Amino acid sequence: MVNKLKKAFQPVLIGMLVLGLCATVNAQSLEQVMKERGLSQADILAAAKTYTPSGKLDEYVVFSSGGQSGHVIVYGVPSMRILKYIAVFTPEPWQGYGYGDVASMAILDQGRIRGRKITWGDTHHPAISETNGEYDGQYLFINDKANPRVAVIDLKTFSTVQIVPNPIMKSQHGSTFVTPNTEYVLETSLYPAPFSNDYVPLEEFNEKYRGAMTMWKFNRKRGKIIAEDSFSVELPPYCQDLTDAGKKVSAGWVFTNSFNTERYIGGFGKGNTKFRDRLPHEAGMSAKDTDYLHMINLETAKKLFKEGKDTKINGHAVISMETMIANNALFLIPEPKSPHGVMIDPSGQYLTVSGKLDTHVSVYDFKKMMKLIESKQYDGRDPYNIPILSMQESLHGQVELGLGPLHTQYDKEKGIAYTSLFVDSAVARWDFLKLKLIEKVPIHYNVGHLVSAEGDTVSPDGKYLIALNKLAIDRFVQVGPLHPQNHQLIDISPGQPMQVLYDMPIPLGEPHYAVMMKADKLKTIKRFKQKWFKHRVKPGKERVVRKGNQVTVYSSIIRSHYSPEIIEVKVGDEVTWHLTNLERAQDETHGFTVDTYNINASLEPGETNTFKFIADKEGVFPFYCTEFCAALHLEMMGYFLVKP
Numbered sequence: 287m288v289n290k291l292k293k294a295f296q297p298v299l300i301g302m303l304v305l306g307l308c309a310t311v312n313a314q315s316l317e318q319v320m321k322e323r324g325l326s327q328a329d330i331l332a333a334a335k336t337y338t339p340s341g342k343l344d345e346y347v348v349f350s351s352g353g354q355s356g357h358v359i360v361y362g363v364p365s366m367r368i369l370k371y372i373a374v375f376t377p378e379p380w381q382g383y384g385y386g387d388v389a390s391m392a393i394l395d396q397g398r399i400r401g402r403k404i405t406w407g408d409t410h411h412p413a414i415s416e417t418n419g420e421y422d423g424q425y426l427f428i429n430d431k432a433n434p435r436v437a438v439i440d441l442k443t444f445s446t447v448q449i450v451p452n453p454i455m456k457s458q459h460g461s462t463f464v465t466p467n468t469e470y471v472l473e474t475s476l477y478p479a480p481f482s483n484d485y486v487p488l489e490e491f492n493e494k495y496r497g498a499m500t501m502w503k504f505n506r507k508r509g510k511i512i513a514e515d516s517f518s519v520e521l522p523p524y525c526q527d528l529t530d531a532g533k534k535v536s537a538g539w540v541f542t543n544s545f546n547t548e549r550y551i552g553g554f555g556k557g558n559t560k561f562r563d564r565l566p567h568e569a570g571m572s573a574k575d576t577d578y579l580h581m582i583n584l585e586t587a588k589k590l591f592k593e594g595k596d597t598k599i600n601g602h603a604v605i606s607m608e609t610m611i612a613n614n615a616l617f618l619i620p621e622p623k624s625p626h627g628v629m630i631d632p633s634g635q636y637l638t639v640s641g642k643l644d645t646h647v648s649v650y651d652f653k654k655m656m657k658l659i660e661s662k663q664y665d666g667r668d669p670y671n672i673p674i675l676s677m678q679e680s681l682h683g684q685v686e687l688g689l690g691p692l693h694t695q696y697d698k699e700k701g702i703a704y705t706s707l708f709v710d711s712a713v714a715r716w717d718f719l720k721l722k723l724i725e726k727v728p729i730h731y732n733v734g735h736l737v738s739a740e741g742d743t744v745s746p747d748g749k750y751l752i753a754l755n756k757l758a759i760d761r762f763v764q765v766g767p768l769h770p771q772n773h774q775l776i777d778i779s780p781g782q783p784m785q786v787l788y789d790m791p792i793p794l795g796e797p798h799y800a801v802m803m804k805a806d807k808l809k810t811i812k813r814f815k816q817k818w819f820k821h822r823v824k825p826g827k828e829r830v831v832r833k834g835n836q837v838t839v840y841s842s843i844i845r846s847h848y849s850p851e852i853i854e855v856k857v858g859d860e861v862t863w864h865l866t867n868l869e870r871a872q873d874e875t876h877g878f879t880v881d882t883y884n885i886n887a888s889l890e891p892g893e894t895n896t897f898k899f900i901a902d903k904e905g906v907f908p909f910y911c912t913e914f915c916a917a918l919h920l921e922m923m924g925y926f927l928v929k930p
């Protein structure tokens with residue numbers, strides 16, 4: 287084995303010898319390091335597959351939900367090096383997001399629900415914008431499950447540019463997913479509730495509580511969701527779970543699965559104000575053997591919205607179930623109970639659904655489903671009159687994969703898919719066309735979502751798969767009772783067994799889903815253009831302007847000083863402070879904080895930020911640059927003086 291390795295590393299050894307480093311090689315041979323650190327040949331191979339020497343870049347970039355942190359986590363593959371946290375629903379001081387700068391404060395303000403400012407999010411499913419079903423690297427979308435909202439991130443700058451609260455939902459989960467040309471961003475509700483903000487007793491659950499799917503119209507040119515051009519489709523009060531947009535043959539349709547088609551409303555435990563001695567939700571919601579996969583015709587819904595066949599609820603267009611049914615645009619198909627996720631294969635023809643409590647994964651055939659719809663062959667109707675298609679006649683087949691199947695991702699190889707097995711703590715590689723299990727690889731532990739390279743596009747890359755694990759017992763140095771999450775990188779190269787390559791701790795919330803894109807698709811800017819900012823301060827035009835008690839400061843910043851450096855105002859003055867970073871050099875960021883004002887900015891080269899505040903306390907307030915920018919960084923400061 288060692289000989290084999292020697293052979294593999296021969297070019298490296300020769301190179302080192304040429305450089306005259308043979309003494310070092312002798313002192314620290316590979317064999318010695320392996321022995322000292324207890325590494326096997328497989329470990330060394332895994333290391334060689336992931337180790338990315340200084341100066342080399344990763345082939346893929348992963349956008350992972352940051353869970354309860356409300357952020358997005360960005361890291362590289364195969365190195366698994368964290369590159370950035372993108373602040374979305376939660377203020378983040380390093381990027382100056384939500385710490386006084388007017389622009390980012392306004393974005394967070396867009397996320398108010400019924401007037402209340404919310405400073406966190408439960409992010410679950412990121413989605414990259416697509417062109418013809420391929421990631422185009424322009425935008426990223428992410429949802430907030432807790433406070434039903436979606437956010438738009440511009441990947442030119444890796445910054446959040448919009449937060450859109452859902453006007454009718456009270457919680458959501460099946461979000462965000464995009465149509466193949468990012469015409470729409472889909473958001474699906476989770477726990478049924480009335481669309482209005484009124485109190486409606488639980489006894490009226492069946493009649494007045496509802497689910498919904500919102501089709502947010504995305505305007506790529508403006509880089510924004512346009513609320514007026516968006517609408518929702520009313521759904522039954524089942525718990526709609528995950529969603530996916532059809533592609534290729536299934537383009538124009540969208541799918542979502544569900545649980546609690548029992549419409550169980552709970553009542554377990556002492557102290558309920560309503561109902562007594564009832565089963566807990568978990569039992570009541572999983573009493574039946576099947577739930578419903580929902581099939582929605584987006585093209586028809588679009589047409590109905592255009593024709594004004596909607597009702598406005600909270601100012602938002604909603605197309606009723608009745609209208610959808612009458613226009614053959616809403617169907618249900620039974621699926622094994624309490625499923626988690628519906629994922630459409632790259633061809634658009636096959637949909638995989640895993641019932642968490644079933645050991646099988648079900649593969650539905652879109653063409654068979656359409657045949658049933660076209661011949662109006664229904665197996666009955668649900669209590670809301672929605673036609674039900676036969677499960678047996680919609681299925682391509684079922685495969686037994688193991689315990690607790692959850693989420694599926696696709697490979698470059700035709701028919702090959704990967705499904706996470708939550709209870710088994712394993713990942714299954716299987717063939718969804720031939721309906722057979724190929725192999726399983728154990729992971730640590732309790733895997734949720736998986737992500738493969740470009741895995742939910744029309745042309746996945748294969749190569750890498752990441753298991754987003756929920757528990758990380760024994761994987762890392764113990765850091766208190768709350769462990770980090772564990773993202774495990776798996777080599778899925780064809781013609782060899784899957785190999786776990788790397789454990790990556792995620793110490794910031796529970797990531798649910800991630801997307802992995804070729805890194806060279808990113809077209810990020812290196813610096814801001816000063817002219818993009820209305821309030822930019824040109825060099826030589828720095829000044830302080832006073833109008834009554836309104837003081838406007840026009841500041842420029844460049845290594846290593848602010849101009850002006852001393853600003854004196856009176857107690858009660860309203861201060862508007864514009865700052866422009868005049869740097870041209872890449873990455874020459876300067877910060878800005880005013881002692882005790884809860885202000886922190888990160889001004890990238892060319893960027894302008896504006897702060898508005900009232901100088902409400904007399905005193906002396908040093909301000910300084912919070913980013914170590916140059917040798918005289920500590921000297922980069924000034925005084926903000928407030929006179930009585």
Ligand code: K7E
Pocket residue numbers: 410411459528626692734735798799
């Ligand atoms: Cu499996 Cu939200 Cu997609 Cu966790 S996810 S709940």
Ligand code: CUA
Pocket residue numbers: 845846875876877911912913914915916919920922
């Ligand atoms: Cu500028 Cu430190």
